Amino acid sequence: MASAPRPERVPRLLAGCLPPPPPPPTVGLLSMEQEETYLELYLDQCAAQDDLAPPRSPLFNPVVPYGMYILNASNPDTAFNSNPEVKETSGDFSSVDLSFLPDEVTQENKDQPVISSRHETEENSESQSPQSRLPLPSEQDIGLGLNSSSLSNSHSQLHPGDTDSVQPSPEKPNSDSLSLASITPMTPMTPVSECCGIVPQLQNIVSTVNLACKLDLKKIALHAKNAEYNPKRFAAVIMRIREPRTTALIFSSGKMVCTGAKSEEQSRLAARKYARVVQKLGFPARFLDFKIQNMVGSCDVRFPIRLEGLVLTHQQFSSYEPELFPGLIYRMVKPRIVLLIFVSGKVVLTGAKERSEIYEAFENIYPILKGFKKA
Amino acid sequence: MVVFGTTFFNFDSFIGKTDSIEIIGKSVFLCRYHNILPLLNDSGRYSLGDARRPLHETAVLVEDVVHTQLINLLQQAAEVSQLRGARVITPEDLLFLMRKDKKKLRRLLKYMFIRDYKSKIVKGIDEDDLLEDKLSGSNNTNKRQKIAQDFLNSIDQTGELLAMFEDDEVDEVKQERMERAERQTRIMDSAQYAEFCESRQLSFSKKASKFRDWLDCSSMEIKPNVVAMEILAYLAYETVAQLVDLALLVRQDMVTKAGDPFSHAISATFIQYHNSAESTAACGVEAHSDAIQPCHIREAIRRYSHKIGPLSPFTNAYRRNGMAFLAC
Numbered sequence: 057m058a059s060a061p062r063p064e065r066v067p068r069l070l071a072g073c074l075p076p077p078p079p080p081p082t083v084g085l086l087s088m089e090q091e092e093t094y095l096e097l098y099l100d101q102c103a104a105q106d107d108l109a110p111p112r113s114p115l116f117n118p119v120v121p122y123g124m125y126i127l128n129a130s131n132p133d134t135a136f137n138s139n140p141e142v143k144e145t146s147g148d149f150s151s152v153d154l155s156f157l158p159d160e161v162t163q164e165n166k167d168q169p170v171i172s173s174r175h176e177t178e179e180n181s182e183s184q185s186p187q188s189r190l191p192l193p194s195e196q197d198i199g200l201g202l203n204s205s206s207l208s209n210s211h212s213q214l215h216p217g218d219t220d221s222v223q224p225s226p227e228k229p230n231s232d233s234l235s236l237a238s239i240t241p242m243t244p245m246t247p248v249s250e251c252c253g254i255v256p257q258l259q260n261i262v263s264t265v266n267l268a269c270k271l272d273l274k275k276i277a278l279h280a281k282n283a284e285y286n287p288k289r290f291a292a293v294i295m296r297i298r299e300p301r302t303t304a305l306i307f308s309s310g311k312m313v314c315t316g317a318k319s320e321e322q323s324r325l326a327a328r329k330y331a332r333v334v335q336k337l338g339f340p341a342r343f344l345d346f347k348i349q350n351m352v353g354s355c356d357v358r359f360p361i362r363l364e365g366l367v368l369t370h371q372q373f374s375s376y377e378p379e380l381f382p383g384l385i386y387r388m389v390k391p392r393i394v395l396l397i398f399v400s401g402k403v404v405l406t407g408a409k410e411r412s413e414i415y416e417a418f419e420n421i422y423p424i425l426k427g428f429k430k431a
Numbered sequence: 432m433v434v435f436g437t438t439f440f441n442f443d444s445f446i447g448k449t450d451s452i453e454i455i456g457k458s459v460f461l462c463r464y465h466n467i468l469p470l471l472n473d474s475g476r477y478s479l480g481d482a483r484r485p486l487h488e489t490a491v492l493v494e495d496v497v498h499t500q501l502i503n504l505l506q507q508a509a510e511v512s513q514l515r516g517a518r519v520i521t522p523e524d525l526l527f528l529m530r531k532d533k534k535k536l537r538r539l540l541k542y543m544f545i546r547d548y549k550s551k552i553v554k555g556i557d558e559d560d561l562l563e564d565k566l567s568g569s570n571n572t573n574k575r576q577k578i579a580q581d582f583l584n585s586i587d588q589t590g591e592l593l594a595m596f597e598d599d600e601v602d603e604v605k606q607e608r609m610e611r612a613e614r615q616t617r618i619m620d621s622a623q624y625a626e627f628c629e630s631r632q633l634s635f636s637k638k639a640s641k642f643r644d645w646l647d648c649s650s651m652e653i654k655p656n657v658v659a660m661e662i663l664a665y666l667a668y669e670t671v672a673q674l675v676d677l678a679l680l681v682r683q684d685m686v687t688k689a690g691d692p693f694s695h696a697i698s699a700t701f702i703q704y705h706n707s708a709e710s711t712a713a714c715g716v717e718a719h720s721d722a723i724q725p726c727h728i729r730e731a732i733r734r735y736s737h738k739i740g741p742l743s744p745f746t747n748a749y750r751r752n753g754m755a756f757l758a759c
Contacts (some may be wrong), residue, residue, distance in 0.1 A: 061471065071686060110468065141604050201585045253656075259556075260556065260557075262555070294562065305561065305562075350555055352555065352556050358619050360625070362616050362617070362624065364609065364612040364613045364615075365613050365616070365617070367609060368610060368613045371609075372503075375545050375548075377542070377545055377549075378631035378632045379631065379632060379633065379634030379636070379668060380542075380545065380546060380549060380634070380636075381549050381553075382628075383630050385545075385548070385552065394552055396552070396556075399624075399625070399628045404556060406552060406555055406556050407552075407555070430616075430619075430621050430624050431620070431621065
């Protein structure tokens with residue numbers, strides 16, 4: 057039943073850009089070519105539908121990477137069943153051009169510790185990278201794969217979205233966690249805090265990825281559109297794409313930095329597009345270790361804040377030098393986020409590796425700010 | 432050398448009229464920030480209009496003081512630079528001049544670190560800044576911190592200076608300023624507070640070229656580099672802040688409190704200043720306002736110079752020309 061995973065994956069692919077379509081009429085085998093065309097379709101639709109994507113993503117899933125939500129929303133049972141099949145099918149896709157899409161499968165994936173707590177953010181990013189190295193021939197923005205252990209691990213990662221009471225053991229890929237996942241409704245991490253309806257909006261995401269091959273920057277600069285290369289100034293190619301509107305720094309070692317995206321999925325998609333450009337120029341580019349390095353969010357509490365009071369009472373966390381910078385710099389310890397708080401009520405949050413950190417930081421600071429509201 | 436009580440320095444001939452007004456404006460705002468914002472007096476009247484005149488005079492005096500002190504500081508820094516055989520005045524020279532006063536040096540170091548930190552954060556937020564930084568080479572992070580650490584490492588004989596980096600004790604002066612600001616802002620309404628915040632954001636580092644011209648850097652043989660200019664701007668700001676702190680203390684002293692055992696022992700020179708023709712007009716007319724008067728400033732400077740008192744012959748060597756630096 058090699059086909060079982062595919063129909064699941066297809067709606068997931070398209071769901072990235074469009075409202076979840078009805079399941080494909082034929083639950084049957086998809087050929088390799090169909091896979092490829094779906095991939096192309098996806099990329100094109102993403103390019104066309106990008107306006108839709110950003111407003112939807114926070115609604116859909118503010119915390120858990122998008123794919124995991126869909127994984128649960130779609131048939132969890134089938135997903136579970138497809139579990140053993142994936143390992144068989146992985147071999148079948150060797151002939152497909154995988155070079156720029158799937159991340160490497162390694163046996164170590166099974167041993168990767170996976171967290172369930174939303175607070176253990178470092179582990180989150182760590183677990184996401186090995187999970188991205190799974191043999192899925194189809195394009196997906198899902199951070200996880202359908203490997204047996206990772207699947208259940210992914211389910212345990214779904215739990216962060218649940219209320220804090222649910223804290224499943226991360227290591228055990230058991231059916232308990234899976235059934236739990238299928239039963240418990242997936243509650244996205246509540247961005248709507250108890251006290252206010254303000255949700256920080258993501259403004260910028262910086263991510264890195266390893267293309268894992270040496271690159272000839274001159275060749276890239278000559279053949280690629282929208283590429284700048286000035287070896288005397290800086291040893292990297294600066295490339296830009298319009299959709300998602302991002303900038304990438306591509307180094308000759310094969311490492312790449314992607315900035316300017318407004319959501320995690322967009323950052324990943326943009327990085328993949330850059331990787332594709334490099335691949336089309338003839339380099340054996342891969343997509344290893346995609347990691348979000350920094351996320352910046354901003355919001356407005358809509359009342360003026362008396363910063364002098366805040367800096368006095370939270371001295372050990374804040375520094376306020378108005379002649380240097382008009383905002384107060386607040387270094388929150390848990391989560392480790394830096395907030396720039398302005399008199400007007402605007403708040404900028406930076407230093408997050410996960411969306412949840414931004415929301416959590418804002419929830420923590422909001423009552424404090426209310427205490428210093430300037431009437 | 433600051434000349435007390437005589438004609439104010441005429442900067443209009445020195446720099447363009449608009450510039451001088453702007454710099455005065457800055458001093459006015461800085462003075463306002465530090466306190467002089469006339470608050471509601473007993474009759475509930477917002478006496479901004481009344482205090483305008485002495486405010487202006489105080490600002491003019493403060494500017495005069497700051498200007499003179501900075502020029503002197505710059506001269507001394509140039510001399511130190513020359514000793515080293517360098518072509519520019521670097522932050523190291525300024526740090527060297529400040530080595531005697533640990534508290535002020537620590538405050539300067541903290542400021543430099545905050546500046547580094549702020550540019551690091553702002554860089555992470557703005558995409559363009561990130562590219563700019565990458566393009567200019569990634570050795571810019573913590574540049575000022577490295578400069579300070581390397582230099583203090585080199586001149587530190589006893590380990591005292593390096594101990595300052597780990598030292599985490601509270602800076603009392605800064606603490607007091609923060610508390611004062613907090614007290615002031617608590618009773619302001621949002622319009623006043625907005626104005627207050629705006630005035631706090633003024634600094635000498637915003638219009639760097641005007642600041643340079645004001646200090647007449649172009650006529651000097653050895654000029655300060657960028658980081659040194661930042662430090663000078665900060666020192667100018669600190670000088671104003673110190674002046675205001677001291678003037679407030681003086682003003683507090685002037686108010687005779689019932690039961691104060693030393694009220695009969697106020698120094699003769701102080702009374703003399705208080706009664707001198709120059710300041711009576713200003714002080715007498717505006718005695719009811721809360722603004723800092725020029726007489727307070729002058730008294731503060733006089734006391735700071737340590738020229739009176741039993742230990743005056745033994746005070747610091749680097750004040751050989753009689754100038755006591757407020758900022759260092």
